[in-house]
Amino acid sequence: MDHLVYIAASGANDVLLAQAVNANNLANASTAGFRADLISASSAYMDGPGLESRSYATSNDIGIDFDPGVINATGRDLDVAINGKGWISVIGAGGGEGLSRRGDLRVTSLGRLVDGAGNAVVGNSGPIAIPPFSEISIGKDGTISIVPLGENPTTLAVVDRIKLSNPPQGELVKGDDGLVRMRNGQEPVADAGVSLIAGSLESSNVDTVGAMVYMIEIARQFEQHTRMISVADELDTASSQLMKLS
Numbered sequence: 001m002d003h004l005v006y007i008a009a010s011g012a013n014d015v016l017l018a019q020a021v022n023a024n025n026l027a028n029a030s031t032a033g034f035r036a037d038l039i040s041a042s043s044a045y046m047d048g049p050g051l052e053s054r055s056y057a058t059s060n061d062i063g064i065d066f067d068p069g070v071i072n073a074t075g076r077d078l079d080v081a082i083n084g085k086g087w088i089s090v091i092g093a094g095g096g097e098g099l100s101r102r103g104d105l106r107v108t109s110l111g112r113l114v115d116g117a118g119n120a121v122v123g124n125s126g127p128i129a130i131p132p133f134s135e136i137s138i139g140k141d142g143t144i145s146i147v148p149l150g151e152n153p154t155t156l157a158v159v160d161r162i163k164l165s166n167p168p169q170g171e172l173v174k175g176d177d178g179l180v181r182m183r184n185g186q187e188p189v190a191d192a193g194v195s196l197i198a199g200s201l202e203s204s205n206v207d208t209v210g211a212m213v214y215m216i217e218i219a220r221q222f223e224q225h226t227r228m229i230s231v232a233d234e235l236d237t238a239s240s241q242l243m244k245l246s
Contacts, residue, residue: 098179
């Protein structure tokens with residue numbers, strides 16, 4: 001009976017992981033530019049005489065759903081959306097350059113340009129610093145222009161340029177902080193072919209209705225696995241009673 005318990009427990013463990021991934025996707029359904037996580041499982045057969053019939057569930061690496069979200073116009077000067085493929089380079093809380101599609105940018109009281117999660121946006125030579133301004137605009141190539149505070153409205157000054165890149169999707173992995181990075185650990189190379197749409201934001205690509213339905217399906221799968229464990233316990237109890245009678 002222990003074989004049945006191990007197989008059911010293996011499946012239940014993977015179902016719990018799938019539920020956690022799906023819950024994280026739902027939690028970020030309203031996060032600008034969020035890319036949903038994908039998880040898959042496969043069967044792993046035991047090796048050895050008489051064991052080939054036993055199949056355990058095993059989870060594969062968590063992947064990224066690269067489908068685009070919907071771009072909505074906001075009219076806000078610091079809102080930007082990637083036009084097509086590409087990423088914005090940012091510095092995560094743990095340091096190191098990461099990639100994000102989140103374009104709800106803002107300028108902190110210290111003049112740092114950050115995204116909605118507080119990650120510093122990277123420019124030509126590191127994190128971008130914005131001097132005091134009365135007006136600000138971001139071009140489709142990522143160039144940031146301002147009207148310095150106290151200057152004539154026709155006086156434009158170029159501050160920096162947002163680093164945009166477009167590495168191959170197969171080389172990208174998502175970290176625990178939600179940022180995407182190169183699989184080999186290298187920093188992405190800037191790509192002049194990536195462009196921005198100013199005054200717009202890309203929504204999350206999470207299908208909330210599909211994620212809710214999937215959550216119900218996962219819950220039912222978990223119930224089935226726990227039921228199998230209960231059945232194994234009942235069979236084990238019955239076998240023990242038969243042995244006592246003999």
